[in-house]
Amino acid sequence: MSRTVSSWILSSARNSIVLQGKGRLYSICIPNRNKIKWKLVFSKTRPCPAGSCSLDNTFSLTKAFRHTSTEEEQFSFQLSPSQVNDILRAGELSHKILDLSGKNVNSVLRFESNQLASNTPIEDRRSAATCLQTKGMMFGVFDGHAGSACAQAVSERLLHYIAVSLMSRQTLEEIELAVECMKPVRPILQWHKHPNDVEYREITSQYFENLRVYWQHLLDLDTEPGFSLEEAMICAFKRLDSDISLEVQAPQENDLMRNIALQVAFSGATACVAHVDGVHLHVANAGDCRAVLGVLEEDGTWSTLPLTRDHNAFDEFEIRRLKREHPRSEEKTLFVNDRLLGILMPSRAFGDVQLKWSKELQHSVLENSCDVEALNIYQYVPPNYHTPPYLTAEPEVTYHKLRGKDKFLVIASDGLWEMLSNEKVVKLVAGHLTELNVQKPQLAFEKPVNLGYMHSLLLQRKNRGVASLDRNIATHLIRHAIGSNEYGEVDQEKLAAMLTLPEDLARMYRDDITVTVVYFNSETIENHYQNN
Numbered sequence: 001m002s003r004t005v006s007s008w009i010l011s012s013a014r015n016s017i018v019l020q021g022k023g024r025l026y027s028i029c030i031p032n033r034n035k036i037k038w039k040l041v042f043s044k045t046r047p048c049p050a051g052s053c054s055l056d057n058t059f060s061l062t063k064a065f066r067h068t069s070t071e072e073e074q075f076s077f078q079l080s081p082s083q084v085n086d087i088l089r090a091g092e093l094s095h096k097i098l099d100l101s102g103k104n105v106n107s108v109l110r111f112e113s114n115q116l117a118s119n120t121p122i123e124d125r126r127s128a129a130t131c132l133q134t135k136g137m138m139f140g141v142f143d144g145h146a147g148s149a150c151a152q153a154v155s156e157r158l159l160h161y162i163a164v165s166l167m168s169r170q171t172l173e174e175i176e177l178a179v180e181c182m183k184p185v186r187p188i189l190q191w192h193k194h195p196n197d198v199e200y201r202e203i204t205s206q207y208f209e210n211l212r213v214y215w216q217h218l219l220d221l222d223t224e225p226g227f228s229l230e231e232a233m234i235c236a237f238k239r240l241d242s243d244i245s246l247e248v249q250a251p252q253e254n255d256l257m258r259n260i261a262l263q264v265a266f267s268g269a270t271a272c273v274a275h276v277d278g279v280h281l282h283v284a285n286a287g288d289c290r291a292v293l294g295v296l297e298e299d300g301t302w303s304t305l306p307l308t309r310d311h312n313a314f315d316e317f318e319i320r321r322l323k324r325e326h327p328r329s330e331e332k333t334l335f336v337n338d339r340l341l342g343i344l345m346p347s348r349a350f351g352d353v354q355l356k357w358s359k360e361l362q363h364s365v366l367e368n369s370c371d372v373e374a375l376n377i378y379q380y381v382p383p384n385y386h387t388p389p390y391l392t393a394e395p396e397v398t399y400h401k402l403r404g405k406d407k408f409l410v411i412a413s414d415g416l417w418e419m420l421s422n423e424k425v426v427k428l429v430a431g432h433l434t435e436l437n438v439q440k441p442q443l444a445f446e447k448p449v450n451l452g453y454m455h456s457l458l459l460q461r462k463n464r465g466v467a468s469l470d471r472n473i474a475t476h477l478i479r480h481a482i483g484s485n486e487y488g489e490v491d492q493e494k495l496a497a498m499l500t501l502p503e504d505l506a507r508m509y510r511d512d513i514t515v516t517v518v519y520f521n522s523e524t525i526e527n528h529y530q531n532n
Contacts, residue, residue, distance in 0.1 A: 079496040085469065087499050088479055091115035092472045093194040095128070097137075097521075107278050107402060107524050108137050111192075113516040114474035116415075116482070118506045123148040124413050124514040125155035125269075126197075129189040133175075134166040136277030138189075141289050141514050143270045143413040145344075147376065149263035150351035153244065154271055156199055157207055161240045162275065163188050164215050165232035172215050179212060203257050210243050229275060230397040233284040237271070241350050241393035248353070249365060259375055262365075266377045268344070268352035271395070272308060272411055274518065279402040279528050281409070283307045284395035287346040290417050293400065294408045294426040302430045304422045305406075307398045310414075311348040313338040318347045326387050333384035341382040341390060348392055354380065356389035404526040407433070409518040412477075415511030419481035424488070428480055429517060432473050474515040482510055 079087075096110040113126055123144035130137050138159050144151030164172070178185045200207070227235060248265040252258040270287020283291045285308040293305040311318050313335040322334050336342030344355065354362060359381055366372055366379050400406075410425055420428070470476040480488075483495030501509060 079500060081492070084492075084496055084499060088116065088470075088475050089114070089472070091194060091196070092475055093126075093128075093192070094472055095192045105524055106137070107521055107528075108276050109519040109521040111139060111516060111518045112472045112474050113194075113514075114472055114478055115514045116478050116512070118415065118510050118512045119148075120503050121148060122512050123151055124415070124512040125151040126514050126516055127155045127159055127273075128192040128516065129159050130192070131163050131166070132187050132190055133171050134163060136275050136280075138162065138273060138275050139409075139411055139516050139518055140271060140273040141411045141413055141516060142272075143287065143289050143415075143512070143514070145268050145270075145349075146352075147263060147267040149260065150244070150265075150267040151269035152198065152200065153207075153260075153264045154240065154269050154350050157211070158236060158240055158271065158273065160188055160211055161214065161236035162233055162273065164211060164218070165227050165236045166229070167215070167218075169219065172219050176212075176215065176219065200260060203260050206247070206257065210247065214239055214243075229277075229280070229282045230399065233273065233275065233282060233397050234395060237284060237286060237350075237393050237395045244351055245353055245356065249361075258369070262369055262372065262377060263375055265351055265353045268349045270311075270346050270349050270413075271393075273395075274409060274411055276402075276518065279525055281307075281400045281402055282397055283400075283411075284397045285309070286311065286348040286350070286393050286395040288312050288414045288417075289412065290414065290422075291398075291409060291411045292422045292425060293406055294410065294429055295403075296405050296407050296430070298405070302426055304426045305400070306422055307400060307409075309396065310346075311396070312346050313340070315347075322347065322390070326390070330384060330386060334390070341385065343382050344391070348394065350393045352391050355382075355391040358388060359385065402520060402525050404522045404529075406520055406525070407522065408520060410477075410515065411518070412515040413511070413513060415513035416477060416481050416515055418511060419484075419513075420477070424480075425477060428477055429473055432470075432476050436471075473517045477515050477517075478513050481513060 091114045093113040094110065097106045097108050111128060113128065115122060115124055115126065117124075125142040125144065125148070127140040127142070128138070140155065140159060142151040142155045142158075167175075175185055244265055248261040252261060270289050272283065272285045272287070272289035272291055274291060275282045275284075285291065288310040289308070290310065291307040293307055295303045295305055297303055309315055309317065313319065319335065322340075323331055326334060334340065339345055340347050341355065344352065357365075362379060362381070366377070369377075372378070408429055410429065412425075416425070470479060479490055479495065482498040483490040483492070485491040485494060498506075498510060
């Protein structure tokens with residue numbers, strides 16, 4: 001990006017020119033941050049004094065180099081390479097899967113993840129956990145809109161609901177007995193979190209009680225729960241969304257819990273969750289996050305296998321589904337300007353009770369609440385709102401049996417996919433894998449080292465271009481998503497400009513981006529087929 005282009009971006013913003021970037025806003029309802037009088041209280045790895053923690057300090061490093069407004073006098077797009085790297089790497093998370101012997105017999109070899117904010121604070125969330133009472137690992141990406149509250153709640157709770165749905169009756173009875181006797185409950189999940197990942201500590205007890213009501217419901221069933229994985233994921237998604245809706249209608253202990261419940265229900269989040277157990281991969285998706293498999297074919301080429309569909313106005317299946325669920329008289333008003341009722345881009349999401357409740361229920365809940373305007377909650381009933389609900393959190397579940405040639409899974413919010421195609425993402429991950437393998441030190445070599453061999457390696461490196469700066473593949477993808485030029489190469493000046501865009505302009509050019517890449521253990525997967 002040249003200085004001329006950088007200057008044009010800034011002057012365009014100051015002259016209030018609407019720029020048509022690649023990103024698409026989820027909702028036409030954009031909170032006015034100047035009106036926020038109350039903020040949610042969050043806790044990180046250590047407790048904070050009441051009222052002192054918020055999402056704003058979660059990514060303080062990222063904000064340190066960002067301008068708050070295009071009206072600033074001393075405005076500059078300049079960042080040093082180290083500053084660029086500090087911003088891009090602030091949210092890095094990686095985890096290698098090992099058993100007690102130090103070996104890996106899991107089908108998951110490792111995973112790497114990262115986030116980059118566009119909104120302030122970031123509205124995306126991510127989760128990763130190992131199931132302790134059942135088998136498998138789970139990975140989730142959650143894209144929030146109209147605030148981060150719903151994505152935050154779903155990221156904390158959904159994996160628990162899925163795990164409980166998969167438990168046997170005996171395990172559920174043991175957990176219920178422990179709670180009744182006030183004994184410690186065995187952990188359900190082992191979380192793999194970034195130190196800056198936040199959570200709603202103030203409302204954890206209520207979340208646990210509602211999870212308990214859910215497993216009590218499963219125990220009340222006449223037969224062994226015995227859900228298939230697909231059924232468990234669907235049931236968990238729908239039950240959590242129902243709980244989010246009911247919690248805001250129920251009396252709360254204090255104003256803080258009431259406010260959190262309101263913000264969770266009246267904001268929204270799309271979700272994509274992968275469950276990996278041996279060679280069995282299930283992906284549950286509600287909304288327009290996306291999961292894509294990278295496949296190494298026998299001839300050495302890479303292919304792309306999408307495991308999700310974007311649930312929005314561009315998907316014919318979604319259009320037909322909504323038309324079936326509503327009267328024919330509403331066919332022309334279901335999607336307006338490629339948005340559900342002219343409001344929302346995704347057609348499936350958690351929360352967003354404005355598109356699920358009746359007008360009367362919305363009015364009743366908001367009328368009995370405190371200063372909802374201070375929470376950035378505004379009652380708005382779209383035109384042609386006749387037969388709610390128009391929105392669902394029911395996911396579409398895809399099953400795939402892993403093969404030795406399935407090398408990795410990329411799960412990401414739409415902030416990545418708006419910038420990079422499925423094929424480009426797989427190509428970047430594959431290239432990164434190849435580069436890391438070449439960079440690994442040789443375990444054995446002749447002494448003295450053959451200079452001809454070293455020269456050929458250097459030539460290969462030169463032919464591939466500059467070696468990647470990033471050990472974390474998610475960072476590598478984000479760097480290319482926001483910094484690539486028309487030739488697919490990272491333009492350092494464009495990258496710096498995209499990272500320093502002020503808060504009132506950044507959303508025009510890029511969305512929040514969250515990426516998790518799961519690498520599979522090909523040896524373990526191939527051994528499964530040999531042993532069976």
